[in-house]
Amino acid sequence: MDKIVDGSPMTESDPSAEWALLAPSEETLEFVGSARAQFSSLFPTSVIRTIAEGGPAPMEHWTDLVDQGYLAVGMPEQSGGIGTLADLVTVLEEAGHALLPLPLLASAASAHTLLRAGFDADSLDDAPSALAVSTDPSDVLIALDAAHAATVTVVSATLGGVVIERIAATAQPAAPRDPIDPTRPLVTLERGAVLDRRALSDVTVDDVLAAARVCVAADLLGTATLALEGATEHAKRREQFGRPIGSFQSVKHQIVDGYISIERARSLTLGAAAELVTHPFSATGTELSLLAKAAASDAATGAVALHTQLLGAMGLTYESDNHLAVRRAQQTAGYLGTASDLYARTAALILDRSARG
Template sequence: MDFALTDEQREIRRAARDHLERRYPATRVCALAEGPGGSEAGAWPELIRQGWLDDDLGMVELALLAEESGRCLHPTPWWTTVALAAPYARAAGEPLTVPATFADGAPDGAAPTGAGTVRATRSRRGWSLSGQVPAAPQAGAVRCVVVRARTEEGPAVFACDTGSPGLVVEELSTLDTLRRMAQVRWDGTPARLLTEPARTPEVARLARLRGGALLAAEAVGVAAGALDMAVTHARQREQFGRPIGSFQAVAHQLTDAYVGTELARSLAYRAAWLVQNDPEGSLACAQAVDEAVLVARDAAVRTCETAVQITGGMGVTWEYPLHRWLRRALWLDAFPGFGDDPHGRVAERLLRRDDAGGITPTTLDGR
């Protein structure tokens, strides 16, 4: 069985990297991070022309684009659009060609951090929304907000334009200024229905699988970008007449970061492939996404921390761009938008193993 990328997929990755490296060098990304909004408003038409929002892109292709976006900290709302909002628009048969994000105003069970309460009411004029969500990613930089709201029949998903009457978006002070969170309030805001209450639970489940796979892919890109900076520094920086990369203490750290990043990449690609080829979102698909999210988020944080250590005092200065990658890694690690923490589900599956040599609850404490 061939697990390699196809020629077309490799070309998509190459074209994406060329475009992003040319348009968003680290100096420009940092300048946008320190400016208002933290994103480039005029880049969206170019993304459409290059096919970044084409309906025929599969999950593997989107994962490659997400990885390259993470590598350079792509300063547009593309990730929030395709990973968070697009699954609901696609379920409704609507193409999503404008920057968008998702806000959960009707969370399942215990509300995750950032979830709020939004209610939808229906009248002769149509649907309207009232309520608020304390933190929605990049709501201040998009033109459409997709929100799950409560109705009399149960949660349903709606969409509304950011310029709609009664909709107020207030950006928050957040660690990652390239992906700012915002408080969103609705006060009788007109909205259009995307998914009926009967379909919403299943659509939300599949949307979380898709979003989780793309989160893992972006985390891999963040790790790869930080590793590139660390390797470049280790080659150029000299001590005692030798590049510091020739010393074992540095080389071993870079090797560990490389191994962690490659492992995360394999799991992210596997998760994306399963989401693409398992439209029902089976248990195996959900397990793959959980594993990819856990490993990729951890690899991003660890690799960024390793890069900071290798670059030494320069790595913790404001002028050096590495802290932007660390901020994104921490953002991804803390993002609660896909429900409960997957650690619990992965641990439960491990503890259920009863095969020979497997882990069981009675052996964890040594008894």
Template sequence: MRLTQEQEELRSALRSLLTQYQAESAWVPLTEQIGAAGLAVPEGYGGAGGGARDVHVLMEELGRSLSPLPYLGSAVLTVGALLASGDKEACERLLPGLAEGTSVGTLAWAEQGSWDQDAIRADAVRAPDGGVLITGTKEHVLDRPGGSVDVLLVAARTAHGVSLFEVAPGATGVRREPVVTMDGTRAQARWVLDGAEGRLVGVDGDGGRYLEHVRDLACAALAAEQVGAAERCLELTVEYARNRVQFGRPIGSFQAVKHRLADAYVLVESARSAALGAAFAADEDPGALPRAAAVAKSVCSEAFSAVAGEMIQLHGGIGITWEHDAHRYFKRAHGAGELFGPPSRHRARLAAQLGMAAR
């Protein structure tokens, strides 16, 4: 599995830009100069017409810098849900702005701390005027740092099953509550809907199918982000081990430290293979994506957590100070590991898929 020369050039351009612009200030140049928000949007809707491998490259670079940009929630979840719905009217109306980056979207999905469809309790009922009113609370909704979103998609239950709705973020009966999380580099919010008017996206009752596909895409993208962050943890730790002198020699020259760094390297490269496998499956073998995404989310979550932990341990006392970046990577590792379900949940998904395939 190899990336193309064009994708490697994309990586170089992204790394240069993310080095030049910090935090939220990178969103405008990222979208205007590189067209990042529209990488996976078909050309007919104003995007670049790329695929999951292009997203993989971008997410790796965002992970390296612990970027707080709303790419995952907007360009992966929201765009992915709209495309999965096949709703041409909604796509024509919403995707161009999302592709340009002039509008930012999010998908309100999780409830009760779970992304499983069984946990969805938000209720969508018919109003006397024929519209749809949604009531429920959505948790762990990826947010936009310092501002509200422009496109809000909500998963709710109708008489036909789980369905997807577009809800105006500032409408009556809609309340956004920012959430303080341990990982301060990824903004989240809680959305409370109390009789909020919703507009059906796609087919009533088919929302569960859309969400399953979106979760696989999201897990593949998040796995790439985890690989980029883990790789940066290892780079910083190797650099420190070369320069930190103890007992008259660099600590990196001690055999025990070499072994731990070598183990961390193996974890990073194994995670990279799993993440690339999911990206290639999304582009070339969609039928294999559910299995590849479950593997990638499980492997990459655990690898990132382990490498981030080693970063703190091998940096010693400075690794637990507020001024050093080690704690930021460790917190991102913990938060990303739980996002879209912990590794154990995805291993259970994988076991179920393998069991069905064996019948």
């Protein structure tokens, strides 16, 4: 299989290009600022609350996201794409911070998995899509945020490699269990007609899912940052013994620990994105994507737990908006692998590579 990045054959790049990917350009920052403003305008907390309480997803705004170009970020330039996977990380982090109630993450993860598998970017459209990993062709598919998906990308391991299928999706009315986060539900899907199929040899499921895991990590980073901001602001306002609780060393240390956890995950996520852009199927890229997703899961679940603890009794009540971030972090953290599983998988890959010399 050709080495591809964003749908195009990849050649060796100079180290300075890799470093440039680790810091967003002014143009990217302007684009991200526009995304932040649009997300907060279209999806204020009141809208997220309504959906969490059983209201419908505002799919009428999907075209707004498409028109703004978010689905084009990281796609091949010759197919109308802009930027790289590293730029997509910054956009998805904003989406996670906004608790975006539309399937931008699921669609991005699906599209970039197809690109890594060698699918033609021109064959993809702007309709919502989802990503599922299958262990048994006879099983129903369970996918995250797939209620409105037109297609599902299905990744399956085989004895000789990996099979990637793009199938038509038919949503079922019942999810496999009550969703933790109704704004991003798990959905049971029927296997529809196979629209396209690729069988790849000499690659693993982890290789194929590397870009998707980077996308999920970016989204979790946004949610983690939202929770840490909430915890920090509460620590400044809430007083005990005549002082803000943030003045107490034990609270300070917890907030700093949360910040360090987020920055560690952010560094791994940007590093993984840069490696996948410059060396798409390197062992390092796969390992970094596993670590990035694991670290981001830990950062998000840790940040929402800290915010809950500092809020005290009202931490998980509807008096606070914290429960929205808790739901999102818990629902997304296990997608494409739990943190413990991914750390173990990374260790196994590194040990195997070392043993092979």
